[in-house]
Amino acid sequence: MVFYILTRKCELLTTVIYSMWWALGFGWMLFTYDHHGTPLLFWLTLAFLATDVFFLALRIILYIFLSAAFCFCLPCIIVFMHYINSQERASEAEISSLPKYRYEVSNGDVGQPDNRACRMIPMGTNGQDFSTERVLRIENADCCICLCQYEDGEQLLLLPCDHHFHSTCIVKWLMLKATCPLCKVLVAPNE
Ligand SMILES: [Zn+2]
Ligand SMILES: [Zn+2]
Structure with missing residues (x-):
């Protein structure tokens, strides 16, 4: 249990460090890096960053879409389940x-x-x-x-x-x- 908590804390720490390092590198690449000497390395790094940004945006859009779908569909699901249940149970008239x-x-x-x-x-x-x-x-x-x-x-x-x-x-x-x-x-x- 202690090992599990320790692992979770380490995972969180590495995620935070990775995110900060990523943002730092991204700013450095775009604004301060002199790419005239090594244009190939510059464009390759930029391609990796663009891929990262793409997947990050995709993940955010997916979260928003799923949250919206959950919020809008939940009432429909509840109504549907209620309808199914009312089909299965006996009515009061039938019971009486x-x-x-x-x-x-x-x-x-x-x-x-x-x-x-x-x-x-x-x-x-x-x-x-x-x-x-x-x-x-x-x-x-x-x-x-x-x-x-x-x-x-x-x-x-x-x-x-x-x-x-x-x-x-x-x-x-x-x-x-x-x-x-x-x-x-x-x-x-x-x-
Ligand atoms: Zn029977
Ligand atoms: Zn009984």
């Missing part, structure tokens, strides 16, 4: 049209605790009738997003592919992506 259920557990028969009935009781959705009650096996009564077992009274949402989740879990998911997290089927019941 999914059938809601309340999870209910009724105790099993006396002496048979494993015989508990787990049911999804329809809660109704926007006046539409998704009214059939569903019976769940206890091993299927969990949410594959938060990996928790359903608790009595919790609200569930059923997707068109017949997969069900906690309402809060699947709504968060659908706000990002309009597909079932398990089978990738599109959630667009109105289409």
Whole structure:
């Protein structure tokens, strides 16, 4: 780490010295050097300097161009990404049209605790009738997003592919992506 910092400082120092030496040589060549004795050396040096100036100007123009492109294009990129994201996520209308259920557990028969009935009781959705009650096996009564077992009274949402989740879990998911997290089927019941 110390070696790295030392190297960076040396690099900066050599850059500064190089720049100063370059400016000094450039002024000396143009204004004070007597080139009548060695015209070839003069023109050769001038050609090297011209190449340096050319690449320096090119670098500055490139920086300005890239900075301008970044400043002007960034809002467009943000709008474009927002558009792409809005295409992928489910709309609020689509989410609210999914059938809601309340999870209910009724105790099993006396002496048979494993015989508990787990049911999804329809809660109704926007006046539409998704009214059939569903019976769940206890091993299927969990949410594959938060990996928790359903608790009595919790609200569930059923997707068109017949997969069900906690309402809060699947709504968060659908706000990002309009597909079932398990089978990738599109959630667009109105289409
Ligand atoms: Zn969940
Ligand atoms: Zn599914």
